[in-house]
Amino acid sequence: MEQRLLGARFRYLNEQLYTCTSREAARLFQNGPGWNGRAGGAEGLPQPPRHPRGGPWQVPLEDESVDVAVFCLALMGTNLQEILEEANRVLKLGGTLMVAEVASRFEDTRAFINAMAQLGFKSVSK
Template identity: 45%
Template sequence: MASVPLDSASVDVAVFSLALMGTDYGAFLTEAARVLRHKGWLWIAEVRSRFTQEPDEEKDVGKANSQHLQPFLKCLARLGFTLQSLDASNKMFVVMVLRKLNVPSGNPSAITWPSLRACMYRKR
């Protein structure tokens, strides 16, 4: 996922559905930024618990869409993405819709991506 056989600026939409599991997930998103056209769309659906700091914070839906996502969203902004919508209403998942509207700022490989927590699954 960090090196797909596609030309730069050749894709309209990139979708990451539970796909940021690698420790080098930033390389996946950097590659998406490379292949997406200007005004292209990036959809990310991920387990909410990956963005919280403490297991108890998973229960607070408001924290998932504000405090803990900010470092992640700032890194995406450095790749040229602008957040269009964020849905953290589901207790298990968060969905982010971003658009590539800007030129990446600086060297994308120099971005320090925040560590994401392991997925937390519970018996229902």
């Protein structure tokens, strides 16, 4: 029964993360009892990342410092534009952004690809 409850909690957390912004997700991890594996004893749930810069979608990397950025089942949240802009910021000129997501993650896949194109990314394969 305990395992089933943990699974339900994880599914609930997942749904919350997909339907809120990164800022709201960070608040859930900070304020929600049992969300971070420590406050409520929910071992096995992911730990929230620490972000020393301005927002929870920002990574502690210098501008144009990486050759490849990868999002693998990680594009959670409703602020995808900000997340893509952050990837664009840390990528070197001519760098590669790889996205591995299930198509159902996006309400409109074409809109997502267009948002990437507006940042200068081109879709090589889908």
